[in-house]
Amino acid sequence: MRNTPLILSPQTKGVLAGIGACTIWGLSPMFYKQVAHVPAIEVLAHRTVWSLLFFGGVLAVQGRLGLVRAALDTPAKLGTMALASLMIGINWFLFIWAVGAGRTTESSLGYYILPLVAVVIGRVVFGEALKPSQWLAVALATGAVVLLTVGLQAPPWIARTLAVSFGLYGLIKKRLDVGPVVSVTAEVLLMVPIALAVMLQSEHRGGSAFHAGGETMAILLVSGLITALPLILFSYAARRVRMTSLGLVQYLNPTLQFxxxxxxxxxxxxxxxKIAFGLIWVALAIYAASMFAQDRAARRAAIAAAVSGTGVT
Incomplete structure (x- = not known):
């Protein structure tokens, strides 16, 4: 008897791609911990340069390099892309620094509260209505941050900055009519002059990672792949998976970081x-339940409209 080949549905492939992307992101602290002896700004510089080479290679194979130039061909596009580049640069740098400084717990908190920050941005910028359950989730997350501030006598600024910078990055990307790979290629391209300046300055001072040994350089070279691969996987998932499902998969990232x-x-x-994270997990459970309810309501409405359109009663 012949073995029947396993055929996965597009939805299943999308979910697996999303899980793969979030697993790489979630385990990336273990990767960056290996270069904690290198200044975070220099790690970011290497990540930027090698990411550009990787993304550029992907687009060259696809024959889409010209799209990067088109994404930057007007002052308005250039300004918007530069702002996105600034936000993702801040986010990347702070994450790398937090891992090296032994504050990965706080970075994971930032990515836990990110969906709720995105909800607030949607309310403030786009006037999106929030359900009472969503307001409750936001209130619980806010309470968790306040609790940590009071309890530790210091604001969890890393978590807040990571969440807000990535939330604003998402807002900017929402206004860009550019695919994710092309967009990130343009963003790192704008960061490259600064990255090269950092590398040259470090080399001039004699503390460059180029002199830190073959293992360190190998890790830094792989940072381009670590940056690019999950983005490509997530982009693949986003085109095939409902946003509700994709949103839940994304919680794998901060959970693995934690x-x-x-x-x-x-x-x-x-x-x-423990108390603060408990509040965050309750908030996320409420938020996820709300998103599921919205998704079910939207599907019922779509089915009802389809039935009504066919005249079936």
């Missing part, structure tokens, strides 16, 4: 952290 911080790096996890 696991790395507490169980692998042994970072401090106080009682204040």
């Amino acid at each position: 696991s790395c911080a507490v169980f692998v790096f042994g970072e401090l996890f106080t009682g204040w952290h």
